[in-house]
Amino acid sequence: MLDWLTDPFAGGLMQRALAEVLILAVACGPLGVWVLLYRQSYAAESLSHAMLPGLVIAVLAGAPLLLGAAGGVLAAAAAIALASRDERLGGDAGVAVAIATLFGLGALLALSPDVPARLGELLFGDLLGVTGRDLVEAGILAAAIALALALAHRRLAMSVFDRAAARSLGARPARWELVLLVLLAVCTVAAVRGLGNLLVVALILAPGAAALNLTTRLPAALGLAAALAGLAGVLGLVASYHWEVAAGASVALAAVLVFAVSLLGARPLDMA
Amino acid sequence: MQRALLESLLLAGLAGVLGSWIVLRRLAFYTHGVGTAAFPGLVVAGPAGVAPQVAALGAALLYAGGVEGLRRTRRVAQDAATGLVLVGALALGAVLASDVFETGAGVDRLLFGSLVGLSDRDLWLTAGVLAAAAALELGLRRSWLAQGFDPATAQALGTRPRIADALLLAAVAAAAVVALDAVGALLVTAVLVIPAATVRLVAGSVATLQLGTAALAAVEGVAGLWIAYELNVGPGPATAVLGGAVFAVVAALRRPA
């Protein structure tokens, strides 16, 4: 039985993939808890879908993927902010236009050249192609996110728990909402190599949602989310090895299944 | 190619009839969700020998049921529930696809549509949905309008909003399902939402909105096909980029007004 769990990780390829998901779990898990508490799931989804052109351009130009991801996320944020400004349209139509246009642009750029930009890997991740250097980059970003969340913890809590009183308690809510969005963007950039821009939100939202289902204390939820994200990573990789299916998608699916299982437990919070 | 043209025009009709309501009733994300959720269904449709529209409809039902079920548990907020179900559908589709498809090309076709591969049956289905949607719209437009404008009093006005709204959601889902073949699972909003949103920026009445949307969607659909043919890509991305560019131009020109 134990062999079944350890066999997949005999080779360097899978070992690096494992390291990548564990590194990402440390950042995506806790960040996801905050994203859920701040009710920014839609923003997480929108940013990740709309960043595709940045990724494609980086691949076509031979530039580092990280750079393309960062540029893509910035462009996406700007486009979404602009598009949602029109009162006539109502929030979601403008954002839908921005996302579809950018996502379509990414696909257009990726599919038209004679040498296609391996669109599938950008969309669904290239977890098994992670290099040592990718691990270092992801590690730095994940550490930065974890550190930022630790330092900002109390201000983030105040700003979302009691927005009216936050100022008098010592935190400006608008500023910390922005900080969270920035951290979300950074986390998306970090995770896109392994999971692809379509599946990134799985590792951000699902473990956090599961953790909030299982505990009523915020610090416990943050730690549990990281642990559950790591668990999803391990389970996904093991499944992908034994059943020969896509690695990144398996990790994403495992995360969603972990969430589904968490629904079976008792009901500590009324989140609706 | 001829079929693709015809399909484009039929979809433009749907965009006119329903796209306006999608924008007015804030259903853009729902539309996108139905399309995306259909992805795993589409992946297994071929090997299972099932018509893609049927698989897509089944997946759409599961999506709607899943989101509603999550909402009822009260354990997760609405936007998170939708996000989780959709990313789960994408992950499931990708996992299944790595079993079903040898190369990425098959997946690309499902995600972004294709210029070839439309059958007569697809056209008939689209025409059927268009006819049904038009009929529904004629009967229910007052209810849809009242509910969107002032939900609190719509019931009192006697317009039966709950049934009418359920039918609206069903009609939009059906429209998304028939649009899948043409533009792909991830870009149904390119034909069903973008033209309507563009015209909404300048239209003064629902009627203008609908006619304008149908016209714009027809032009964008055909032009999108041409671009897709020239660049050898799926129609979805081409239509989306074109539509987005038109939207940006209209939005920029409109601002001084």
Next chain:
Amino acid sequence: MRVEGLSGGCAPGMRVEGLSGGYAPGSDALTGVGFALEAGTIAAVLGPNGGGKTTLFRALLGELPVQRGLVELEGRPAYVPQTDRTRLDFPVSALDVVLMGAYGRTPAWRRIARADRDAARAALDRVGLAAEARRRFGALSGGQRQRILIARALLQDSPLVLLDEPLSGVDAASAARIEQVFEELRAERRVLLVATHDVEQARRWDRVLCVNGEQVAFGPPAETLTTDVLRRTYGPELVVLEGGRRAVAVEHHEH
């Protein structure tokens, strides 16, 4: 202009002159407010919904987008908003909420000081909820939540406390406990500014400020709680009960 941190001693805890402002340039929600409160005072703020009570609080907190006039405060005020506005689904216990009162004075990299933790427990005890310290905030009753928010304000240890309708919809036991805490705070030489609709309650305190878009009256209750002033403050919302006891009828509001 807004100044915090006057020297202590005989200087008033709060002084306001010619305060006007609102949420957008050119449309003032509040005009011509001027009053001074000495340390050890409880003042009621009366006024109809939308009449400017919350706007006044936001101006005192420095949160009003457009603001003119002079505001001098002895320190940064502690603020107890209506509990409707807190997130009840948040994973925090009663003690966690009280501890938020110490967040402002704790740098990001330090743990909350032991002294602050002890003070938080003491504050919970003062409002009679020591036993509920570990329970989830959202699971408690409205009156208990209100008391916890007051305990949080106690932990902030500010010379000025602003409270927005702290007693509306609160059970009798909680209300009694809360009023007792008010008396203790007054004895500690703090300034309390309490927005309320209860005229009888205002009569028991030291000063009354009536606002309805502008300042209608300010002074001791005997001078300000006259029919004329109340009518000018509340307008058509005023209901006069038989026996001459005045009362105010307001609909339940949701912000």
